[in-house]
Amino acid sequence: MAAVAFGVQSGWLKGRATVPCAASDNRKAGRSVRKGVVGETSADETMAPLVVDSSREFWERWEDDEPDRPREACGVFGLYAPGEDVARVTYFGLYALQHRGQESAGIATSDGSALHLHRQMGLVSQAFTEDDLATLPGHLAIGHTRYSTTGSSRIENAQPFVMTGTLGDFALAHNGNLTNTETLRARLLREGAPVETSSDSELIAHLLARASGATYVEKLRRVMPQLQGAYSLAILTPDAVIGVRDPHGIRPLAIGRVQDHWIIASETCAIETVGGEAVRDVSPGEVIVIANDGEDGLRAHTGMAPQNLAACLFEYIYFARPDSCISDRSLYLVRQRMGAQLAAEFPVAADIVIGVPDSATPAAAGYAAARSLPYADGLIKNRYIGRTFIQPDQRLRQLGVKMKFNALGAVLQGKRVVMIDDSVVRGTTVRPLVKLLRDAGAAEVHLGITSPPFRWPCYLGLDVAGRDQLIAARLSKVEDIAAEIGVDSLHYLSLDGLIAAIDLPRDTFCTGCFTGVYPMPVQMSQADRQSLERELAAGTGVS
Numbered sequence: 001m002a003a004v005a006f007g008v009q010s011g012w013l014k015g016r017a018t019v020p021c022a023a024s025d026n027r028k029a030g031r032s033v034r035k036g037v038v039g040e041t042s043a044d045e046t047m048a049p050l051v052v053d054s055s056r057e058f059w060e061r062w063e064d065d066e067p068d069r070p071r072e073a074c075g076v077f078g079l080y081a082p083g084e085d086v087a088r089v090t091y092f093g094l095y096a097l098q099h100r101g102q103e104s105a106g107i108a109t110s111d112g113s114a115l116h117l118h119r120q121m122g123l124v125s126q127a128f129t130e131d132d133l134a135t136l137p138g139h140l141a142i143g144h145t146r147y148s149t150t151g152s153s154r155i156e157n158a159q160p161f162v163m164t165g166t167l168g169d170f171a172l173a174h175n176g177n178l179t180n181t182e183t184l185r186a187r188l189l190r191e192g193a194p195v196e197t198s199s200d201s202e203l204i205a206h207l208l209a210r211a212s213g214a215t216y217v218e219k220l221r222r223v224m225p226q227l228q229g230a231y232s233l234a235i236l237t238p239d240a241v242i243g244v245r246d247p248h249g250i251r252p253l254a255i256g257r258v259q260d261h262w263i264i265a266s267e268t269c270a271i272e273t274v275g276g277e278a279v280r281d282v283s284p285g286e287v288i289v290i291a292n293d294g295e296d297g298l299r300a301h302t303g304m305a306p307q308n309l310a311a312c313l314f315e316y317i318y319f320a321r322p323d324s325c326i327s328d329r330s331l332y333l334v335r336q337r338m339g340a341q342l343a344a345e346f347p348v349a350a351d352i353v354i355g356v357p358d359s360a361t362p363a364a365a366g367y368a369a370a371r372s373l374p375y376a377d378g379l380i381k382n383r384y385i386g387r388t389f390i391q392p393d394q395r396l397r398q399l400g401v402k403m404k405f406n407a408l409g410a411v412l413q414g415k416r417v418v419m420i421d422d423s424v425v426r427g428t429t430v431r432p433l434v435k436l437l438r439d440a441g442a443a444e445v446h447l448g449i450t451s452p453p454f455r456w457p458c459y460l461g462l463d464v465a466g467r468d469q470l471i472a473a474r475l476s477k478v479e480d481i482a483a484e485i486g487v488d489s490l491h492y493l494s495l496d497g498l499i500a501a502i503d504l505p506r507d508t509f510c511t512g513c514f515t516g517v518y519p520m521p522v523q524m525s526q527a528d529r530q531s532l533e534r535e536l537a538a539g540t541g542v543s
């Protein structure tokens, strides 16, 4: 098949897609692991490592201004598009999902008979060259960007995983975290499965490979009840792309179209980035099979009945891009409404409102509009700092957040400032930010957070600090947190205010990191469990 020039003949990337949800919401050094046809050895297996350090340790050190936010686990993308250069389209789809994972990236394609795979450590832009894309022929593809929450940051854990099962070769990409990983691993090992990595995603692939069934839908119906936790999957077989969302709907997964072709993606922004139009979310428990173009090309099946819906609130608060939509909600507008809710709860006297760029900008605009206060850019962010591979020397490292943010004295001088941010995890970033504002002349700094206190770990796909490092778990009084951060006052958006801003029923959300009550059993430490039991008995937690 001759590759079509991306975006030239096909209309990909042309025009502005209609966004259904916006209308309805007007309210490391790595090497190529397996390259070429699956099962064949490639000369590239011994490709010389790039001279970069993309180890997790490096990223955590370099992104030292980011650990105050939870980190997303992964992004998945898939499409069925005969006549298109599907590897190239997937590459750009992954580019739009880069915020969901920066450790590794991978693409698997199928030409109808054989699967082709390339995965590499690092950002999407580092993981693929033109030559790499040329080794990925076919008319259907899936892709993955990864941030490890289970499994270490090694090329072996990069996705998609390719496996041979009872129905032949398939590739699998996973966003989310299982909560029964150890049970599944022990059972698979007992049964003789060749488990090679520490990743829970590999376990799902082994289960799928070994499950009985004449079709992948039948296999998935046997596998899904065995999985506890969060999983949005993109699966590639030689002739189909399959999307799966766990029955709780914890992580997002959307369906889109461009021309006659079908796309699945973790977020609608990726669908629009490649010129497509978001159609709808994959429903909790649903299995989508795309095996052709056109209306009949996509078939929806029930993998499992939806149960105990538990969409991740942090997708709405911070993770997903503001130009994405989940559950027909524009995340930009949702975040503006979070700001407006915060304004009602936290009407502190102030001269200007600023947001911590970029994620808190919509909420800051919403707060300012609700209070008729001027919105200003008090902090300027260097958007490219996280993408350099030149490590800062000791002196530069000590500058901390200054490497990434600069405070605008001309805006802040003598002003009572309300700074809006979306979350505080450890408190290590916001404190130096507050100092930056004061050093730039702010007379007062008040901090409004568009989420409730983050007091419990996430077991469902986000990487956050251990409970002993969570500032809101260490310090029970908001005044004490304000004193540690160094602000004049502090307010966290209430859970009720947050839910009201999203405008969906409360019982459709996971609130685990705020309440300690998760939608399914989790492996909580004994100390945390005792502390939660005490809290629930005393009624002192976030409710």
Ligand code: SF4
Binding pocket: 070, 250, 311, 312, 313, 314, 315, 457, 458, 459, 460, 461, 462, 510, 511, 512, 513, 514
């Ligand atoms: S615990 Fe928090 S971060 Fe984790 S899935 Fe639930 S709402 Fe999202």
